[in-house]
Amino acid sequence: MAGASVKGVSSIWTSAKPLFCLTPLDWPITPLPSAKNLSFFYMQVTFKIFRQASNRPAKIQDYTLDVTPGNTILECLNRIKWELDGTLAYRKNCRNTICGSCAMGINGRSALACKENVRQEIERFSPQENGQTPEITIAPLGNFPVIKDLVVDMRSFWDHLEEIDPYVSTQGRAIPEREFLQTPEERSRLEQTGNCIMCGACYSECNAREVNPDFVGPHALAKAYRMATDSRDTQTEQRLEEYNSLDGAWGCTRCYQCNYVCPMDVAPMDQIGKIKGELLDRHDKTTNRPIRHRKVLIELVKEGGWIDERKFGLYVVGNYFQDIRGLLSITPLGLRMVANGKFPLKFHPSEGTEEVRSLIERVQEAERKKM
Amino acid sequence: MLEHDVIIVGGGLAGSRAALAIKQTHPSLDVGLVAKTHPIRSHSVAAQGGIAASLQNVDSEDAWEAHAFDTVKGSDYLADQDAVEFLAKDAPNTIIDLEHMGVLFSRLPDGRIAQRAFGGHSHKRTCYAADKTGHAILHELVNNLRHHGVTIYEEWYVMQLILEDNEAKGIIMYHLLDGHLAVVRAKAVMFATGGYGRVFNTTSNDYASTGDGLAMCAIAGLPLEDMEFVQFHPTGLYPAGVLISEAVRGEGAYLRNSEGERFMEHYAPKQMELAPRDITSRAITLEIRAGRGLHPDGTAGGPCVHLDLRHMGKEKIMSRVPFCWEEAHRLVGVDAIHQPMPVRPTAHYSMGGIPVNTEGQVRWNGDTLVEGFFAAGECACVSVHGANRLGSNSLLECVVYGKRTGIKLAQYVQNRKMPSFDAQTYLDKAQKRIYGLLEQEGNMRIGQLRQQFQDCMSEHCGVFRTDAIMQEGLDKIRQLQDQYHQIRLDDQGDCWNTELIEALELGNLLVVGEMILASAYNRKESRGAHSREDYATRDDEKFLQHTLSYYSPAGIDIQYMPVVINRFQPQERKY
Numbered sequence: 001m002a003g004a005s006v007k008g009v010s011s012i013w014t015s016a017k018p019l020f021c022l023t024p025l026d027w028p029i030t031p032l033p034s035a036k037n038l039s040f041f042y043m044q045v046t047f048k049i050f051r052q053a054s055n056r057p058a059k060i061q062d063y064t065l066d067v068t069p070g071n072t073i074l075e076c077l078n079r080i081k082w083e084l085d086g087t088l089a090y091r092k093n094c095r096n097t098i099c100g101s102c103a104m105g106i107n108g109r110s111a112l113a114c115k116e117n118v119r120q121e122i123e124r125f126s127p128q129e130n131g132q133t134p135e136i137t138i139a140p141l142g143n144f145p146v147i148k149d150l151v152v153d154m155r156s157f158w159d160h161l162e163e164i165d166p167y168v169s170t171q172g173r174a175i176p177e178r179e180f181l182q183t184p185e186e187r188s189r190l191e192q193t194g195n196c197i198m199c200g201a202c203y204s205e206c207n208a209r210e211v212n213p214d215f216v217g218p219h220a221l222a223k224a225y226r227m228a229t230d231s232r233d234t235q236t237e238q239r240l241e242e243y244n245s246l247d248g249a250w251g252c253t254r255c256y257q258c259n260y261v262c263p264m265d266v267a268p269m270d271q272i273g274k275i276k277g278e279l280l281d282r283h284d285k286t287t288n289r290p291i292r293h294r295k296v297l298i299e300l301v302k303e304g305g306w307i308d309e310r311k312f313g314l315y316v317v318g319n320y321f322q323d324i325r326g327l328l329s330i331t332p333l334g335l336r337m338v339a340n341g342k343f344p345l346k347f348h349p350s351e352g353t354e355e356v357r358s359l360i361e362r363v364q365e366a367e368r369k370k371m
Numbered sequence: 372m373l374e375h376d377v378i379i380v381g382g383g384l385a386g387s388r389a390a391l392a393i394k395q396t397h398p399s400l401d402v403g404l405v406a407k408t409h410p411i412r413s414h415s416v417a418a419q420g421g422i423a424a425s426l427q428n429v430d431s432e433d434a435w436e437a438h439a440f441d442t443v444k445g446s447d448y449l450a451d452q453d454a455v456e457f458l459a460k461d462a463p464n465t466i467i468d469l470e471h472m473g474v475l476f477s478r479l480p481d482g483r484i485a486q487r488a489f490g491g492h493s494h495k496r497t498c499y500a501a502d503k504t505g506h507a508i509l510h511e512l513v514n515n516l517r518h519h520g521v522t523i524y525e526e527w528y529v530m531q532l533i534l535e536d537n538e539a540k541g542i543i544m545y546h547l548l549d550g551h552l553a554v555v556r557a558k559a560v561m562f563a564t565g566g567y568g569r570v571f572n573t574t575s576n577d578y579a580s581t582g583d584g585l586a587m588c589a590i591a592g593l594p595l596e597d598m599e600f601v602q603f604h605p606t607g608l609y610p611a612g613v614l615i616s617e618a619v620r621g622e623g624a625y626l627r628n629s630e631g632e633r634f635m636e637h638y639a640p641k642q643m644e645l646a647p648r649d650i651t652s653r654a655i656t657l658e659i660r661a662g663r664g665l666h667p668d669g670t671a672g673g674p675c676v677h678l679d680l681r682h683m684g685k686e687k688i689m690s691r692v693p694f695c696w697e698e699a700h701r702l703v704g705v706d707a708i709h710q711p712m713p714v715r716p717t718a719h720y721s722m723g724g725i726p727v728n729t730e731g732q733v734r735w736n737g738d739t740l741v742e743g744f745f746a747a748g749e750c751a752c753v754s755v756h757g758a759n760r761l762g763s764n765s766l767l768e769c770v771v772y773g774k775r776t777g778i779k780l781a782q783y784v785q786n787r788k789m790p791s792f793d794a795q796t797y798l799d800k801a802q803k804r805i806y807g808l809l810e811q812e813g814n815m816r817i818g819q820l821r822q823q824f825q826d827c828m829s830e831h832c833g834v835f836r837t838d839a840i841m842q843e844g845l846d847k848i849r850q851l852q853d854q855y856h857q858i859r860l861d862d863q864g865d866c867w868n869t870e871l872i873e874a875l876e877l878g879n880l881l882v883v884g885e886m887i888l889a890s891a892y893n894r895k896e897s898r899g900a901h902s903r904e905d906y907a908t909r910d911d912e913k914f915l916q917h918t919l920s921y922y923s924p925a926g927i928d929i930q931y932m933p934v935v936i937n938r939f940q941p942q943e944r945k946y
Contacts, residue, residue, distance in 0.1 A: 054866065070704070082818030086861030086870040091408075094577040096613045096698065098506055099412040115701065147548065148867040154409075158517075166514045168473030179470040181482030187475065194475045194500075194507065198411055232473065 042068045043134075045118060047076060049088065050105075050139040051149050058146070061085075064133065069119035073136065074102050077113060090150035097263060100199035104150045105139035110201035110261045113138075141204035157203055160216040164224040164243065169235045180232045193226035193271055195264045202258035202268050208251050215251035218258035218268030224248070225271035228278065240278055249275040250290035289326075292316050302357045305350025310343075372794050375403035375522065376784045378542060378557040380529050380584060382410025384418075384505070384769035385748025385776075386563030387512040389731075392777025394519035400781060403555060404516065405524040405544055407579060407872070411513045414565055414577045415769065418505025419616035419694060420489065421497035422766040424462035428479060429486040433494035435459040442764060443939045445491040445647050446722075446757025447899035447909065449597070449917070451935035454729050454753045458764070461771045466498050469770065474511045475500050487691075488621045491647035491761040491946070502616050502694040505766060527553075528872050529583065530801050532560065532744075533792060534591040537735060539744035540790035543801045547872065550865025552801050554794040558784040561776060562588070562725060562733075562746040563769075567883045569876075571718035571833075572825035575607055575614035584750040586879035588725050589886060589922035593733065593741065596752040596917050596932070597723035598883075599891035599901045602760055603834050605651035607717025609667070609675035611702050615695050615714055617762040620644040622691045625679045626655070627711065628663035629671035639946040646946045649759040649900040652716040656834045659715070667703075667713055677711035684708075716834055722760055722900065723890070724752035726919065726932070731776025732783075736919065737932040743790065745780055747772040754917065757934075758899020808874050813857035817873050820858055821880070824851050828884050832891055837905045841892040848888060852881050882922060889927035890918045911941055 045067055052058035063080045074092055081088045091101040095114045102113040107125040118136070126134040144152035170180075202218035209215050216224075221243065228239045243249045249272055258268040276294075285292040296315045300307045313334070314320070318327040337343040350356065377393060379386045382404055390404050406413065425433040439459040443450050470476060470484065477485040477499050489497040500507035516523060524544065531543040533554075541556040564584025568576025589595055605626075606615040620626075626644050628634045638654040639646030646654075655676050658664060666673030680688055680696075685708045688696055699705040699712045725746040726734040731753075733744040747753075748769045755768055831844025855878060862870040896910035897903045916931040 070702075072702075081870070082816060086816070087864070089867040089869055091412075093408055093412050093579055094414065094417045095611075096417060097701070098417050098503065098694075099408075099414075099577065100416075101408065101412045117701075151867050158409075161514075162517055165518075167511070167518050170471060175471055177467070179467055179476075179484050182478055183482045184478045184480060186482075187478045190475055195503070196510075197416075197506070198510070230473065232471075 042066045046133050046135045048135055048137045052146055054147055067118050071118050072114050073116050074113035089148040100197035103199035103201045107137050110141055110204040112263045115263050141200055143204050143209050157200055160220045163216050164220045166223045168230050168233045173234045182231050186231045189229050190226050192266055193222045196266045197264055201261045205257035205261050207255045208253045212251055214247040222266050222268040222271040225275050243275055244279050302360050305353030305356045308347040373553055373555045375557045376400045377402050377559050377780050378555045379404045379561045381563035382406030383413035383415035385773035388770050388773030389777035390521045392774045393781045396778055397781040403522045405527045407528045409525045414580055415505045416509045418766050419502045420618035421499035421504045421763040423496050423763040424466045425496050426463050428483045430494040433496050441492050445759055445761040447944055448941035449757030451754050452938050453935045454755045458755045458771050462767055465770050472511055475507045489762045490617050490645045497763040502618050502692045532587045532591050538742040540792050543797050547867055552798055558787040559743045559780050562750055563748045564750045566721040566749040568718050570828050570880055570884045572829045573612040574718040575604055581876035581880050582883035583879050586882040589882055594919040594921050595886050596726035596919055598886045599894050600722035600758050602720035602900050603652040603716040604719035605655055605716055606678055606714040609713040609715050612717040619692050619695050623683050627677045627679050628658045629665045634658050642946040652834055675713040675715040678714045679711040680707045721749055722756040724750050727751045727753050730779040745776050747776040809863045813859040815857045817858050817877055820854055821877050832888050836903050845888050848885050886920050890920045893929045
């Protein structure tokens with residue numbers, strides 16, 4: 001590789017054999033040399049790829065390539081496979097962010113290999129120092145068993161999708177000869193979830209899935225929201241009941257990871273939040289602990305400006321002294337707190353209680369009007 | 372041995388719709404569906420612009436006859452008019468059917484399905500879901516597959532069609548997961564294996580579009596119809612080749628050359644940018660040849676032209692064609708609200724394919740059908756597209772003929788026995804082929820041979836063709852075919868060996884490429900997408916007929932079959 005550095009451009013961008021996958025607009029660094037020359041630049045990058053056979057420990061293999069900054073990660077993987085090592089396994093298909101095949105761990109977060117490019121990865125994760133060769137790390141998705149290298153077993157992903165009945169049901173509704181009417185406004189509510197490509201990035205990052213193998217996952221719940229909201233579906237109430245559990249909407253821990261990694265801006269956590277909202281509107285606090293948790297929280301804050309922790313445990317977990325097992329489950333904690341002098345014997349309402357209460361009431365009033 | 376009443380190969384729109392049609396009409400039938408990717412990853416998912424139907428939601432003047440006429444005229448009169456008639460008549464029902472199934476179409480203010488203009492269509496009849504129409508339809512269909520109890524074999528690669536005595540009996544398939552080979556026996560086999568864009572070096576198609584189904588048919592001795600007609604979509608994003616949907620022009624974008632001129636006024640003064648794809652692709656190619664193309668930096672003479680959306684304004688761009696904006700931004704750093712996109716023609720669609728009748732049953736020749744064998748979608752040639760397909764007719768074909776073929780299949784297998792054959796022989800042969808590839812000691816990587824082949828096809832069978840160029844191409848392809856035995860595989864394993872799959876796919880590409888070239892060489896006229904510089908005009912007297920090409924390792928035999936013309940007499944095609 002010719003090593004001549006170019007004025008105005010960091011020394012890692014070097015002039016060599018022509019590759020025309022670059023346009024001037026694709027170029028990040030200013031000032032630019034003449035645009036025409038730009039297509040002749042490429043750089044050396046080391047790809048550190050997790051490789052493993054099923055049920056075997058992973059090892060990291062390095063591959064160094066000369067690439068252009070506009071190359072997608074998928075194009076780089078293809079060159080590794082086609083030019084250096086045909087044994088590398090990964091999924092790919094459309095190369096255009098719509099088929100959902102090539103989600104993988106790129107520099108520590110789940111992303112589509114066909115969407116991310118070398119320049120962005122290096123700028124974000126491997127800034128240049130002393131002319132070292134920049135590195136990009138590639139790993140399989142998390143929360144899935146690995147089959148080989150970057151290929152994971154997605155069976156649980158599809159099974160969990162199936163659990164939420166991912167098809168619009170018009171059961172019990174007269175099917176018209178023409179289309180069901182759906183206003184652009186009704187349709188626009190489905191836009192975000194309708195864009196999901198089922199790539200698995202959200203599922204891979206989901207913290208709730210790590211602790212609860214029965215939690216259906218962000219992809220399924222985003223789809224669930226779409227189904228419950230679709231104006232043509234007749235099963236809304238049954239669906240919401242189905243999602244009203246710890247394996248459904250209440251299993252989400254609101255860690256934001258799914259929103260952060262989703263390549264299509266589906267924002268699964270927001271959709272899960274909307275399902276929770278629908279459930280809270282329909283149920284009182286006797287329904288289950290997650291609903292009681294949210295309702296009691298608001299009640300107590302209205303009452304005292306902040307939470308009286310003693311009551312919170314007794315009401316939410318102990319269900320107002322009706323749930324004996326719940327009460328027993330928090331008794332040891334209470335006793336330990338007493339023994340250690342940590343148990344709050346008195347509750348002091350917040351000084352701003354009046355103000356907090358009026359704020360909550362105003363919001364509740366506004367919500368009621370919206371409905 | 373695995374058994375199903377019907378085994379469908381391919382999980383895209385046509386295959387999925389057929390499977391559902393079978394289960395909806397005869398729930399007790401046992402249907403298997405094999406796909407080399409998960410069905411939801413099929414190339415149908417990438418279809419952008421829309422699906423045509425004379426619903427009259429936007430244009431009350433539209434009618435199925437107008438749709439049929441536009442389709443036949445677009446086909447340069449090579450389409451079979453009985454097939455087109457069914458397509459256009461059934462289109463509105465098909466859309467309503469999809470809508471009832473839950474497909475998310477874009478809507479008009481009154482709640483009905485929205486429709487827009489598309490190239491070659493005389494009325495606004497293209498229904499759409501923003502610019503992700505294929506995605507919207509396929510996700511709904513695939514979710515329903517499982518719901519209806521279709522057995523899905525995902526990530527299985529079909530290696531061979533079992534055809535004995537003019538009767539399809541099953542398939543041999545290879546499991547990517549563990550290298551397991553399986554025979555599937557079925558009362559009927561359906562192919563919905565899609566296109567072959569990967570024959571060319573610049574294509575809008577996904578990696579899986581390698582013409583597997585076509586090659587399997589050809590190798591089994593069945594004909595392929597009209598293979599010379601390859602659609603080059605005018606607006607592939609330069610240089611990647613991915614598609615910038617025709618919807619962008621449907622919504623009003625301009626094509627401009629290096630002088631900033633809307634050059635389509637010289638080629639199709641009435642329809643301008645919304646001329647059919649063959650005409651627009653040729654216009655772009657001629658502009659570039661005349662030195663009025665652009666380099667990416669804007670200087671004249673280069674390899675692309677500009678697709679200009681700027682006058683459409685941000686709101687329209689982001690609401691109607693958001694994905695196209697995103698593509699250009701992601702892949703070439705162009706913000707289409709403020710800058711024109713660099714585009715040039717890209718191999719996009721196969722008008723030809725496995726010859727079938729209007730119920731999807733495969734033809735042995737002009738008169739005889741193959742028992743137990745059906746096909747639909749891009750891999751099939753029914754023929755509704757003739758020499759050139761109109762935009763938003765391909766999704767339609769997949770759904771209309773997928774459904775129709777499914778319904779026919781359900782009836783067809785009612786009184787049919789499970790066929791018998793010696794499975795072991797086929798298994799041994801497939802195993803031997805795999806071992807052969809794994810063990811052959813060559814000096815060439817798959818990628819090298821594939822690149823040479825794709826370059827050869829693009830150079831010798833592109834937008835413009837001549838006898839001499841194609842003859843040279845045929846000679847080259849035969850040399851490249853000889854080199855297939857010199858490829859070497861790094862991966863000798865049996866778990867997720869995609870290198871082996873790529874080798875098998877390359878074998879298919881080499882067959883399909885030769886079929887395209889041979890068919891093109893023999894058609895000495897210009898019609899639709901087949902444009903000959905040495906025979907510049909259409910010759911209805913000699914060539915108003917379908918090509919049937921038969922493969923053999925020794926060479927390709929070309930025959931012809933009449934076109935069904937029962938409504939619209941051929942005229943000169945002007946836009």
